[in-house]
Amino acid sequence: MAQGRRYWLMKSEPRVFSIEDLAQAPRQTTCWDGVRNYQARNFMRTMAVGDRVLFYHSNAEPPAVVGMAEVVRTAYPDETQFDKTHHHYDPSSPRSAPRWDMVDIRYRQTFKASLPLDQLRQEPRLKDMVLLRKGSRLSVQPVTEEEWAVVLKLAGVKGS
DNA sequence: GCCAACGTTGGC
DNA sequence: GCCAACGTTGGC
Numbered sequence: 614m615a616q617g618r619r620y621w622l623m624k625s626e627p628r629v630f631s632i633e634d635l636a637q638a639p640r641q642t643t644c645w646d647g648v649r650n651y652q653a654r655n656f657m658r659t660m661a662v663g664d665r666v667l668f669y670h671s672n673a674e675p676p677a678v679v680g681m682a683e684v685v686r687t688a689y690p691d692e693t694q695f696d697k698t699h700h701h702y703d704p705s706s707p708r709s710a711p712r713w714d715m716v717d718i719r720y721r722q723t724f725k726a727s728l729p730l731d732q733l734r735q736e737p738r739l740k741d742m743v744l745l746r747k748g749s750r751l752s753v754q755p756v757t758e759e760e761w762a763v764v765l766k767l768a769g770v771k772g773s
Numbered sequence: 774g775c776c777a778a779c780g781t782t783g784g785c
Numbered sequence: 786g787c788c789a790a791c792g793t794t795g796g797c
Binding site: 624626649650671672675676730750752 | 781783
Binding site: 651747750 | 789790791792
């Protein structure tokens with residue numbers, strides 16, 4: 614494992630933005646806008662370029678970890694918070710003190726076999742994953758190095 | 774600072 | 786579409 618690299622999981626509803634969308638985006642890169650939860654934002658603020666990201670499809674059939682991305686730009690203000698016409702507009706966030714940040718991530722790969730939530734739950738070594746905690750709704754969450762290694766092994770991926 | 778009301782998330 | 790779990794808001 615690379616020195617100092619950290620690992621994350623980010624959720625997206627595939628009907629809104631899927632890993633295929635990321636793979637087909639310009640430069641296979643997207644800004645992760647729309648996060649409006651302080652804990653998730655705070656995690657994004659600690660991300661570094663090169664950190665690895667599990668891409669999770671929520672509200673999907675089945676919900677599953679479907680691939681991997683990497684952080685290519687650290688946190689910066691999410692423009693959609695200032696846009697009155699935008700769904701994620703936040704009238705209480707002034708330009709002088711932006712409340713919400715985003716990062717950029719780039720596609721790395723889609724797993725040949727995606728990992729459904731059910732399957733992850735059956736893996737004892739993943740029992741403490743934030744994703745699997747009862748009631749957990751965090752859309753941006755940390756993954757330990759050990760969990761990362763287990764997930765990639767389940768996905769049949771060598772290296773990271 | 775408490776907490777009821779409300780909105781959202783996301784599995785099922 | 787249902788609803789449990791959770792986060793935020795705002796009256797007091």
